[in-house]
Amino acid sequence: MNIGxxxxxxxxxxxxxxxxxxxxxxxxxGRTGNNYRVYGDVEVHxxxxxxxxxxxxxxxxxxxxxLKLWQDKDRESxxxxxxxxxxxxxxxxxxxxxxxxxxxxxxxxxxxxGDNRPxxxxxxxxxxEAPHPAGHG
Amino acid sequence: MNIGxxxxxxxxxxxxxxxxxxxxxxxxxGRTGNNYRVYGDVEVHxxxxxxxxxxxxxxxxxxxxxLKLWQDKDRESxxxxxxxxxxxxxxxxxxxxxxxxxxxxxxxxxxxxGDNRPxxxxxxxxxxEAPHPAGHG
DNA sequence: CCTTGACCTTCCCATGATGGGAAGGTCCAC
DNA sequence: GTGGACCTTCCCATCATGGGAAGGTCAAGG
Numbered sequence: 130m131n132i133g134x135x136x137x138x139x140x141x142x143x144x145x146x147x148x149x150x151x152x153x154x155x156x157x158x159g160r161t162g163n164n165y166r167v168y169g170d171v172e173v174h175x176x177x178x179x180x181x182x183x184x185x186x187x188x189x190x191x192x193x194x195x196l197k198l199w200q201d202k203d204r205e206s207x208x209x210x211x212x213x214x215x216x217x218x219x220x221x222x223x224x225x226x227x228x229x230x231x232x233x234x235x236x237x238x239x240x241x242x243g244d245n246r247p248x249x250x251x252x253x254x255x256x257x258e259a260p261h262p263a264g265h266g
Numbered sequence: 267m268n269i270g271x272x273x274x275x276x277x278x279x280x281x282x283x284x285x286x287x288x289x290x291x292x293x294x295x296g297r298t299g300n301n302y303r304v305y306g307d308v309e310v311h312x313x314x315x316x317x318x319x320x321x322x323x324x325x326x327x328x329x330x331x332x333l334k335l336w337q338d339k340d341r342e343s344x345x346x347x348x349x350x351x352x353x354x355x356x357x358x359x360x361x362x363x364x365x366x367x368x369x370x371x372x373x374x375x376x377x378x379x380g381d382n383r384p385x386x387x388x389x390x391x392x393x394x395e396a397p398h399p400a401g402h403g
Numbered sequence: 404c405c406t407t408g409a410c411c412t413t414c415c416c417a418t419g420a421t422g423g424g425a426a427g428g429t430c431c432a433c
Numbered sequence: 434g435t436g437g438a439c440c441t442t443c444c445c446a447t448c449a450t451g452g453g454a455a456g457g458t459c460a461a462g463g
Contacts, residue, residue, distance in 0.1 A: 131439075131440070132439095132440075133439065133440080142421080142422085143440090144421075144422065144423090145420080145421070145422095147441090147442090148420080148421080163429055163440075164429090164440080165430095165439090165440055165441080166440085166441095174393070177394055178392050178393055178394070181391070181392045181394065182392050183420090184367075185367050185370060185371060185392075186364065186367045188419080188420090189420075190419095195388075195389065195392060198386075198389065199389045199392065199393060201384075202384060204384045205381065205382045205383070205384065206378050206380055206381060206382075206383055206384060206386040206388075207380045207381055207382065209378065209386045209388050209389055210375055210386070210388065211380075213371050213374065213378075213388050214375060216371065217368055217371045217372060217375070220364045220367055220368050220371075221368060223364060224364050224365060224368070227323065227357045227360060227361050230321075230322050230323045230357055231354055231357050231358060231361070233322060234322060234350050234354050234357075235354060237350065238347055238350050238351060238354070241343050241346065241347045241350075243343055243344045243348075244342065244343060244344055245342045245343075245344065246342070246343055247338075247339060247340065247341045247342065248343060249335075249341070249343040249346045249347070251332075251343075251347065251350050252332065252335065252336045252346055254318070255315050255318045255319050255322075255336065256311070256315055256336060257311075257314055257315070257318065268410075269410095269411075269412095270409090270410065270411080279450080279451080280411090281451065281452090282450070284413095285449080285450080300411075300412090300457080300458055300459080301411080301412060301457085301458090302410090302411055302458085303411085303412090320449090325448080325449090326448080326449075327448095
């Protein structure tokens with residue numbers, strides 16, 4: 130299987146497959162005589178694993194840890210759970226941060242007439258002249 | 267006022283102040299004879315505006331639009347509201363995406379014994395062998 | 404007057420994950 | 434043998450930010 134077919138089968142772009150190889154996330158693939166990378170079902174399975182991890186928001190660094198744990202038959206599931214829980218905590222922190230932004234923005238938008246007049250509480254807030262400061266950071 | 271003092275007064279790093287100037291977000295500052303940038307209260311106010319916009323999650327491109335609207339006394343508040351609402355929609359989309367990840371991850375973590383045994387539903391899911399596929403993307 | 408330290412300047416590089424595209428080699432089908 | 438669809442490597446861009454080097458400037462204190 131060439132890289133294009135592996136890409137098709139895994140949902141990971143050929144560009145990314147080469148990149149993952151470059152950064153050591155996946156092993157350098159064997160090459161045919163014409164210098165083409167060759168993939169088998171095992172490699173496609175790894176790529177799909179990576180893609181799913183990425184879809185769940187894991188960084189490539191976290192994905193690498195998960196991949197190693199997956200391939201380590203002596204792993205402790207606690208280690209996997211730890212990676213997941215740290216990631217969940219990070220997601221929840223970012224969600225809370227964004228929700229706070231949304232809350233402020235919705236309030237300001239609600240207070241904005243949104244017509245052809247120039248007066249605008251959103252700009253007033255950003256300019257630091259409003260009763261409802263931005264307050265995020 | 268030198269760039270260090272403007273940074274102190276605005277909360278924007280000197281590095282970023284120069285960058286904002288470079289990309290045209292703020293006007294190139296006047297220089298003293300020794301080539302130092304000089305800032306006044308007006309510039310600090312602009313920098314604080316930018317910082318607040320960034321704290322609310324606006325991109326620099328959106329911030330530039332807001333800045334121009336702020337400085338346009340003939341603006342229509344509808345234009346400002348539009349920028350804010352588009353941004354809110356984007357935030358909400360990203361929040362929903364992350365919440366979906368959290369939901370899946372919490373479920374998988376809950377099903378994981380998290381002890382010294384290797385069996386792990388989190389890895390099973392990532393490997394595509396689980397009854398609860400990742401399903402994000 | 405000279406040193407020291409705290410500023411300032413520009414320039415290059417790095418992040419994280421991804422895409423675009425150029426220039427060149429290869430292979431298959433017609 | 435030719436065209437098109439692949440493959441290869443290499444460089445550049447994104448977005449916003451920081452690090453750090455190399456060199457200029459200034460103020461305070463000896």
